[in-house]
Amino acid sequence: xxxxxxxxxxxxxxxxxxxxxxxxxxxxxxxxxxxxxxxxxxxxxxxxxxxxxxxxxxxxxxxxxxxxxxxxxxxxxxxxxxxxxxxxxxxxxxxxxxxxxxxxxxxxxxxxxxxxxxxxxxxxxxxxxxxxxxxxxxxxxxxxxxxxxxxxxxxxxxxxxxxxxxxxxxxxxxxxxxxxxxxxxxxxxxxxxxxxxxxxxxxxxxxxxxxxxxxxxxxxxxxxxxxxxxxxxxxxxxxxxxxxxxxxxxxxxxxxxxxxxxxxxxxxxxxxxxxxxxxxxxxxxxxxxxxxxxxxxxxxxxxxxxxxxxxxxxxxxxxxxxxxxxxxxxxxxxxxxxxxxxxxxxxxxxxxxxxxxxxxxxxxxxxxxxxxxxxxxxxxxxxxxxxxxxxxxxxxxxxxxxxxxxxxxxxxxxxxxxxxxxxxxxxxxxxxxxxxxxxxxxxxxxxxxxxxxxxxxxxxxxxxxxxxxxxxxxxxxxxxxxxxxxxxxxxxxxxxxxxxxxxxxxxxxxxxxxxxxxxxxxxxxxx
Amino acid sequence: xxxxxxxxxxxxxxxxxxxxxxxxxxxxxxxxxxxxxxxxxxxxxxxxxxxxxxxxxxxxxxxxxxxxxxxxxxxxxxxxxxxxxxxxxxxxxxxxxxxxxxxxxxxxxxxxxxxxxxxxxxxxxxxxxxxxxxxxxxxxxxxxxxxxxxxxxxxxxxxxxxxxxxxxxxxxxxxxxxxxxxxxxxxxxxxxxxxxxxxxxxxxxxxxxxxxxxxxxxxxxxxxxxxxxxxxxxxxxxxxxxxxxxxxxxxxxxxxxxxxxxxxxxxxxxxxxxxxxxxxxxxxxxxxxxxxxxxxxxxxxxxxxxxxx
Numbered sequence: 001x002x003x004x005x006x007x008x009x010x011x012x013x014x015x016x017x018x019x020x021x022x023x024x025x026x027x028x029x030x031x032x033x034x035x036x037x038x039x040x041x042x043x044x045x046x047x048x049x050x051x052x053x054x055x056x057x058x059x060x061x062x063x064x065x066x067x068x069x070x071x072x073x074x075x076x077x078x079x080x081x082x083x084x085x086x087x088x089x090x091x092x093x094x095x096x097x098x099x100x101x102x103x104x105x106x107x108x109x110x111x112x113x114x115x116x117x118x119x120x121x122x123x124x125x126x127x128x129x130x131x132x133x134x135x136x137x138x139x140x141x142x143x144x145x146x147x148x149x150x151x152x153x154x155x156x157x158x159x160x161x162x163x164x165x166x167x168x169x170x171x172x173x174x175x176x177x178x179x180x181x182x183x184x185x186x187x188x189x190x191x192x193x194x195x196x197x198x199x200x201x202x203x204x205x206x207x208x209x210x211x212x213x214x215x216x217x218x219x220x221x222x223x224x225x226x227x228x229x230x231x232x233x234x235x236x237x238x239x240x241x242x243x244x245x246x247x248x249x250x251x252x253x254x255x256x257x258x259x260x261x262x263x264x265x266x267x268x269x270x271x272x273x274x275x276x277x278x279x280x281x282x283x284x285x286x287x288x289x290x291x292x293x294x295x296x297x298x299x300x301x302x303x304x305x306x307x308x309x310x311x312x313x314x315x316x317x318x319x320x321x322x323x324x325x326x327x328x329x330x331x332x333x334x335x336x337x338x339x340x341x342x343x344x345x346x347x348x349x350x351x352x353x354x355x356x357x358x359x360x361x362x363x364x365x366x367x368x369x370x371x372x373x374x375x376x377x378x379x380x381x382x383x384x385x386x387x388x389x390x391x392x393x394x395x396x397x398x399x400x401x402x403x404x405x406x407x408x409x410x411x412x413x414x415x416x417x418x419x420x421x422x423x424x425x426x427x428x429x430x431x432x433x434x435x436x437x438x439x440x441x442x443x444x445x446x447x448x449x450x451x452x453x454x455x456x457x458x459x460x461x462x463x464x465x466x467x468x469x470x471x472x473x474x475x476x477x478x479x480x481x482x483x484x485x486x487x488x489x490x491x492x493x494x495x496x497x498x499x500x501x502x503x504x505x506x507x508x509x510x511x512x513x514x515x516x517x518x519x520x521x522x523x524x525x526x527x
Numbered sequence: 528x529x530x531x532x533x534x535x536x537x538x539x540x541x542x543x544x545x546x547x548x549x550x551x552x553x554x555x556x557x558x559x560x561x562x563x564x565x566x567x568x569x570x571x572x573x574x575x576x577x578x579x580x581x582x583x584x585x586x587x588x589x590x591x592x593x594x595x596x597x598x599x600x601x602x603x604x605x606x607x608x609x610x611x612x613x614x615x616x617x618x619x620x621x622x623x624x625x626x627x628x629x630x631x632x633x634x635x636x637x638x639x640x641x642x643x644x645x646x647x648x649x650x651x652x653x654x655x656x657x658x659x660x661x662x663x664x665x666x667x668x669x670x671x672x673x674x675x676x677x678x679x680x681x682x683x684x685x686x687x688x689x690x691x692x693x694x695x696x697x698x699x700x701x702x703x704x705x706x707x708x709x710x711x712x713x714x715x716x717x718x719x720x721x722x723x724x725x726x727x728x729x730x731x732x733x734x735x736x737x738x739x740x741x742x743x744x745x746x747x748x749x750x751x752x753x754x755x756x757x758x759x760x761x762x763x764x765x766x767x768x769x770x771x772x773x774x775x776x777x778x779x780x781x782x783x784x785x786x787x788x789x790x791x792x793x794x795x796x797x798x799x800x801x802x803x804x805x806x807x808x809x810x811x812x813x814x815x816x817x818x819x820x821x822x823x824x825x826x827x828x829x830x831x832x833x834x835x836x
């Protein structure tokens with residue numbers, strides 16, 4: 001190499017050296033400073049013990065894909081917001097690990113009549129501002145929920161609410177309401193201080209609740225930090241600080257957990273699950289969820305108005321392949337028209353994957369394959385993979401050609417609600433059978449969440465009966481009856497129940513998540 | 528010079544008006560209802576209607592646009608449909624992150640591109656030229672998200688030198704995203720520098736300074752490079768302008784809390800005030816960067832400066 005060439009190469013080499021030195025320098029500093037930094041956290045996970053580990057044990061860093069739109073309980077209906085609200089607030093009731101609805105701020109309750117409920121509140125429950133929670137706070141919070149469009153649907157069952165005394169609340173429902181307690185578990189009905197509601201306090205900037213964690217800081221687009229509330233009525237949470245970090249990219253979340261930069265991932269990329277399972281310092285939870293996923297079809301349009309054709313499609317689709325291809329095994333095949341995770345659900349009368357049966361149903365439908373092509377909307381990558389399996393199954397078994405159509409979420413929500421579509425991959429996650437049935441099947445939900453546009457008086461009547469039947473055993477019988485009827489009508493093609501998957505540091509104790517995806521982070525502690 | 532700057536700033540007003548009207552109109556035409564998107568699939572029609580009324584979405588297009596522009600002229604960018612926070616707060620909490628990433632990435636891009644471009648031109652058709660242009664080719668053809676994931680895998684997961692995500696670890700948070708973004712932008716700057724340098728070093732005055740016995744590095748840096756910098760500066764300006772509008776993929780891969788990701792989420796949610804705010808800031812940044820580039824031309828070439836009247 002000549003002197004001249006060296007002269008020109010020098011700046012490039014110098015640049016490379018500077019970058020290398022910069023990089024090297026980073027490592028050292030990371031090891032000494034970061035409680036939240038990559039290196040230090042990685043060591044804690046691996047080596048449970050030592051000074052660094054002890055320092056890190058007070059903090060839990062959770063990675064999530066989506067940022068909450070608001071910290072205010074009644075101004076959003078987003079899952080990401082629900083995660084935050086559960087940290088800082090309580091409702092009168094909650095869903096426990098087994099999806100049972102159990103009292104939270106309520107000590108006991110009495111069903112006085114079909115429409116009158118009386119709730120005794122826990123005494124001595126403190127808000128984060130030090131004030132004691134009383135019946136007036138419950139009344140103000142629930143009335144606020146009824147008036148907020150974002151969450152009003154969770155207050156519609158309540159005709160009126162009044163404070164009997166400081167620790168007793170009476171609710172009069174709008175007719176018998178079996179879903180009342182389920183509605184009271186929703187964040188829209190979480191309890192806020194009445195005086196702050198009246199004064200127009202900005203709960204988004206300073207959320208005040210009775211929850212296990214107090215709000216500290218929200219760095220927009222980046223993170224939300226919370227600290228344990230000393231006076232939490234169920235006892236102070238073992239982990240002092242919890243930080244929710246927004247990491248939108250799935251692979252980056254996985255790598256952040258592998259690097260020890262975060263301790264728990266809420267939304268695990270299905271393609272990364274097997275890799276994480278092989279990692280000794282990570283535990284992967286994969287349990288059945290309440291997310292019922294299906295191919296919605298517009299039953300007002302041909303050929304979907306043909307019941308035999310609907311059964312034919314269902315019997316032709318290889319759902320096991322969908323679970324494998326689209327979810328990497330993170331789910332289970334579903335043939336029932338109602339989510340199988342709730343009591344009373346049944347597959348009785350439902351058609352299952354059976355190629356010969358599919359051909360029989362198709363022959364009985366009297367349709368020609370050439371006239372049955374349709375467009376299937378897939379609004380994200382997972383749904384596109386689901387659509388590809390359906391496309392291949394229908395072509396192979398029935399000779400039907402379908403086109404896959406990509407669409408952004410806002411457009412998808414619009415066209416499917418208004419019925420301006422043929423078919424779409426969709427899903428519905430619900431805290432109970434009643435809200436699911438009302439949302440997906442009742443004719444009053446046409447033009448919103450009843451996307452198959454099912455308008456069947458018998459179905460409506462059963463849902464209304466379910467709503468009015470408070471006795472759980474009787475309610476379950478109605479669910480079964482409704483499920484059998486829907487399995488016969490087959491207004492949509494159920495595909496799978498999606499699992500709740502979480503990945504977390506193996507040193508984390510007290511992990512819990514119920515089928516609805518709810519976690520009580522106040523039970524977490526470090527090994 | 529001052530007169531030139533004022534003239535350019537005044538010319539910004541019709542540009543911003545045109546951009547705002549166009550974007551508002553396109554968003555109005557786009558399918559999708561902000562109220563439905565906010566309330567989700569399970570919302571009741573009456574709740575959707577109540578929210579539409581509350582957000583003023585039932586008013587005619589011109590009323591909504593007029594109201595928006597009236598508020599904007601008073602410095603109010605409106606409230607985000609999604610978060611209910613002022614759009615200005617949403618944007619200005621993210622803008623410093625975007626600006627930092629854009630500036631550092633531009634410095635990385637310039638730092639890599641200028642030596643590569645100059646070497647490639649001076650050593651045209653040599654192995655140095657091939658290597659330089661090969662590096663530039665990698666930069667331009669490697670998707671930034673893939674490059675980002677590779678960098679994270681090596682420097683964060685394997686070596687643990689830099690954080691995987693976020694902007695909360697100070698300068699260390701900045702290293703990988705700025706390198707990934709800078710490396711991508713380096714490619715076109717290097718190629719422009721090379722072609723511009725090739726043209727310049729064939730000029731008569733370069734032959735003259737060489738004939739006068741000036742050392743080669745002085746010939747290249749003081750005489751050739753300075754004259755070759757005009758097209759390069761234009762490319763740098765355009766790229767920095769686009770980076771100020773947010774680099775969505777880089778921000779997503781590195782969880783960088785910048786304006787790009789916010790804008791995309793706002794478009795997906797049909798959050799019209801947020802999208803409008805982002806676009807206006809984007810258009811303003813672009814126009815100001817262009818003005819800055821024009822001023823830099825004057826410093827590079829005094830003949831251009833003389834025309835700024």
